[in-house]
Structures are given as C-alpha cells and as structure tokens.
Amino acid sequence: MSKALRVAVFYMPIFVGLILWELAARVGLLNPALFPSLGDTLSAFVRLATKAHLLEHAELSVYRQSSGFFLAAAFGIVSGMLMAENRWVRNVLEPLLRATFPLPKSALIPLFILWLGIGDSAKIAAVFLGCLLPIVVTTYNAARGINKQLVWSAWSLGTPKWLIPWKIVLPAALPEVMSGLRIALALSFTLMVSAEFLIGQRGLGTLIGTLGEDGDYAGMFAAVLAVTIIGFSADRLFLWLSGVLLRWQDR
Amino acid sequence: MMARAQFGWLRRGFERNLSVVVVLILWEITTRFGVFNNFLLPPLSKVLARGWLDLLDGEIPRQVLATGMLTLVGFALAAAGGVAAGALMSMSAVARRIMEPLVSVAFPIPKISFLPIFILWFGLGDASKIAMIAFTCVVPIISATFLGTTTVDKYFLWSAQNLGTKRHALFWKVIIPAAAPQVISGLQVAFPLALIIAVVTEMLTGGDGLGGYMIHAVRFAQSDKVFAGLLATLLTGMVFIQGFAWLRARLLVWHAESAVVGAT
C-alpha cells in the first residue's frame, strides 16, 4: 500500500467523524445556534478567507508564534548546551530554572501587557518565555546524557576541546533536542492563541473571540478550524524535518 | 558528626539555590535605587507586603482555593477518562483504530483555541473551564496509558502465565502494575498542565481564581498585585508538583526511580 494511502486509511475515523457531524446537523440533532453544521462551518471558512482577511490574520499569528519559537529555540539550545559544558553557567542557571519551573508561563501574560503594551511584542515575549524553559531543560538533559566516550574519541582523534560541544555533543544530542522542540512547537501555538485571546489586536485568536462576540458561530468554528489546521500542519512539517535531519538513526 | 551532617544539608541547599537568592537580593536593591521604573517592577518588599496583606484578608487563599479546585476537578476528570480510554485502546483493536488518529491529531493542536466554543456551550462559569482543563489534559494521559499498557515486557507476561496466572487475570495482575510508572508519569506531566489551563481560562473569562486576580490587577494598574499573584501561582504550582512527586514515590516505592522529564 502506498504511503499516501496508508495515511488516509489511518485518519479515516476522523473523516467518518466529520461525516457524522454533518449528518447529525442535517438530522436536527445539533442545535444550530450552539453547534453549526460542518457545511456551515466550511462555507463560513470560505467567506472569511475571501472577505474577512483570514489569511492576513493567519499570517500575523504565525509571525508572532514563529518569532517567539525560533528565538526560544536559538536561546534555549545555546543555553542548554552551555549549561551542560560549563560548571559556572550550570550553577547559576539551574536553581533559577528549578524555581521558575512550576510557574505557568502563560501566567506571565498579564505582566507582559504591563511591560510591553498590547502590540506584537507582548505576544512574542509570551511565546518566547513560555517555550524557552522546556527547550533549555531538554537540551541540557540531552547534552548531559550523551555517551562521554564519543567526546573522548573525538578528542583523541585531534578535535580541539572548544570545538567539541558543537561538533560532537550537539549532533549526538540532536534526537532528544528535536523531541523537545516538537513539544515546544505545540506549546508555542497554545501560547500565541492565549496571548491573542487576552490581548487582542488582530490575529486568529482575536478573530475567534470577535466572531464569538458578534454571534457568528459558524465563523468562530471556522476560525478554530483554521488554527487547528495550522498547528497540525506545523507539527507534521516538523516531523518530516526531523526525519531528514536524523536519517542516521536506527528506525 | 550528626550536627555536621545537618548543617551540611543546609549549606548544600543554600549553595544550590544561590543564584535565586542573588536575583532576589538584586531585585530589591535595584528597585530601591530606582534603577527600574517602580511601577513596572515594584520592589520585592512591596510585592511581599501586598501578598501578605491579601493573604491575611483572605483574598489570596480564596483565589488559590478557587484555582486549586478547578485544577483538581478538571484533572480528576481527565485522569479517569484518560486512563480508561488508554486502557481500552490497549485491549480493543476497534477502540484503538478509532482513537489513535484522534489522539494523534489532538496532540499538536492548540486546544486552548476551543475555549470560546466551550464558553458558547457551557457559559462563562466553572463548567467551561473544567471542560477545557479536562480536554487538554486527557490527551497526554491517554497517550501515556496506552503506551504503558502496550509496551509491557512480554517476559513479565510469560513468567506470570508460566506461574499459573490465567489470561484474563493478566491485565490486573501484571499489566497494570507494570504500566503504572509510565501511566503515573503521564499523570505527572498532565497535572501542572491542568494548573496552567486553569490559570489561563480564569484570565480569559475574568472572575475568580489566581488568573482573575492577576488580570484585574492589570486592569486596575496595580503592578504589585500582579507580582503578588505571580508569586502565589508559583508557590501553588510548587506545592502541587511536590505533592504529586511525593504521591508518586509512595505509590511506586518498588520502582527504580527515574526522574520526571524537566523537573530537575
């Protein structure tokens, strides 16, 4: 069976579910005021896309989410690696990480409103800080957990000590780092939506809220659908990228 | 010798948290000297004072209780439903066929985006918040339970059968205990998540709880309250996490313990 067909078969229960949704609506099982039909949702989707700048809202949301995510990835991986390599960095950062670990980073959103106002920076900051901690921790654990003898082998084969973290530790830790990044990616979407819900100023999260307030429930469902599709696609894209980067792994 | 051991423990605890202590001290000193805008970053002492006041007049305890209740109820629902669903998936091929794609899709999507839908259905009160918490937390719990119950080492099962356990009893006698560490790990991951969602939904719907407390503080430009709320949330989170870790240690006293991801 070809790969595409296998994927379609795997997701079939979801397609069946969608069909059941539409049938339930048609048959009158669903209160259209509270639960629009699939058909209504889809036509609302088209309407939003063509008339209500759905694409622009989506672009803005993705811009905020990606900026925060990539910043967190860059800072997080470097910090995690530094923590694993250098005792002083570790002694300074580890207690801070442990102390802030129990704090839900979304709780910082009100603080960011206070500090950064209601523009893009508050949302990007929320995504950045929320994703930073898990990435640092995963990278640190991954770098610590690699086989020390890989380092010794490279060292004895002539690699200078300062080069070893980037040449040896990072590739060896990469599988675990990518797993952590995947989780952080999902988190980045959640934080972006939460920030937009709370702060507003366009974007898909804001759109969902506005449509709800206006009573356009089919539109609201459509916007939720849009966010869901984007989040899901980003995850699958990331998986594919992981597969490419880690093709040396034993599958 | 005893005394030295005791102080050694204290000394090590201090050394381990040195940078936190330093940050707190710096916070107080820099704000006192006006290095930072005192509105945006109120001095630590002011925050603690505000926190103490609100603690005494019962406001903070009330909010902690409200948030705590939401967290626990939502989590309990997710745990019960999630473990049952995960176990069902491992036992029934049909259940697995139906649920696997659902879980696979549910994982990466920002489930918080469904909150307005839940509010539409359940109103602005606690029901929609609890629904959101349960919805979000059930996914990792199902996944962990399914994984734990399906990857039980076959040698455990074969040994049990060899020693006389009948097939139908295998589930309760072998699979559940063997899967327990992984299931509890899943619960342990979902628990802080429940607190996060509780706080976020409170912020979004205004009203009660720590989330509501902080949002009101922003609206009324009371920055010291915002920080006091953050501290209260941080402490609540710590208590919950420690409590769960303690519970895990009691339940899994037999297990060669491996650390929970992230909670170094």
Next chain:
Amino acid sequence: MALIEIDGVSKVYALENDQNLTAIDRVALSITEGEFVSIIGPSGCGKSTLLHMIGGFVPCSSGEIRVNGTAIREPGPDRGIVFQHFALFPWKTVLGNVEYGLAERGIGKEQRRRTAQSFIDMVKLNGFENTYPSRLSGGMQQRVAIARMLACEPSILLMDEPFGALDAQTRNIMQEELRELWQRFRKTVVFVTHDVREAVFLSQRVVVMSARPGRVKTIVETGLGPGASRAAIDEKADALWDLLRDEVVRSIDEERQGL
C-alpha cells in the same frame, strides 16, 4: 628504551560524604615499543581508569605518565583508543567515522578518502562505506572503531575491553584478527580485559592488578609465540587465573560488605 613510563601513579576520587576513594594506588609500569601488554584484574580494580590516564582523558592524582620521555597532559592521535561500546559517531557513515581523525589533521578530501578506504578494507568492511553505524552489528561496529583509530597511525594503541560487548563467537574471530594485525604492524598495544585467556592469547606480558585499591599484583611473561598450541595457551591461562582468582573473590566480598 621504554615508550610508556607509568611512574608511581595514583587516582583518588573525592566522594560526597567527604570521604576518598582510591581507585589506583601507586602503580609503576614500563612498556617498551612494539610490546603487546594486557592488563587484567577484577571489576573495580581500576584497569580501565589506568588506561584512560594513559590516554590523557583522566588526570593522575599523583605520579606521572610519560610517553617518549614527555609527561602526558592531554589526549592526542599518538595514542589511539578503542572503547567497549564502540563510541562511533552515529550521525556519520562508516567512511565518515574512519576519515574523522584525518579530517582533523587537515588532510585533503581525495587523500583522506583513499587512506580511509585502505583501512576499511583492512578490517574487511569494504562495501559498507556509506552505511550508518546503527545498521551494523556489534562486531562490525568495533571493526569501524579499530579502523578509525588505525587511520591516524598512532604509535600506541589503547584498547579498553574492546571485545567485551560482543558475543563469544565474534570475540574469537576478532581476537585472531587483532593478533594478525599486530603481527603485521608491531605497534605498542595496551589492552585491558577481564578475560584471562584472551590476555594470554594476545599478549607477551600480562599485568595482574589487585582488587581496589588497584595495585600491580604481578606481571607475567606469557612467552608464547604466534604458533602456540591451544593446550599451551590454556595451561598459561589457568596459571594466571589462579593468581587472579583471589583478587576476584576479594572484590566480590568487598561489594557484599558494601551492600
């Protein structure tokens, strides 16, 4: 002239409860060029630690190790090392791994490839140049590790229980091939193992270490040529085992007391 001088070397670890653990206690040993020396001893006797110190990965707490008269401070390609669990870079192919040390030296691509290929052929892995380590068996991975080490043409080969992770059949083959290789190139080899027979089969001298703290208990000349009969090897191995046995029992007793 001794190539490697281990001069009164000790290794002490500081433990958490303010106590000290002496892993190695004043070991002195001279190894001449071209010798094949094995170090055997019970678990925990510090034989691997000693090897790691020669390699320069672990500093001596006291004493000194000299190679060619100069004290060792750091690892380097003059002392190649092979580990029990191969330590191949999983993200590089077989060729990538074997070429690695050559690339670090700045050797050009064409030359590198040719040199690496010759060593891959030498360990009988031609055809697997573009395979990733995760797809290879244990024995094959160890051959890659050996080729990687040899490609840098080290004057000293350090081998840390290299066949310990392989099944008995593969181990036998690898022992034979190693001996063949050594007879071709006559490099200095320091070989750590817990397998007495393996030590006798491969080496000219066997160093027996005591249970922790590790000291040199005896050094035995095997006096066996390459054509030695199985009986001769077994006889020598049995004699060595008697020397070793007491130390092994002592280390097990120590472990039991610790529990």
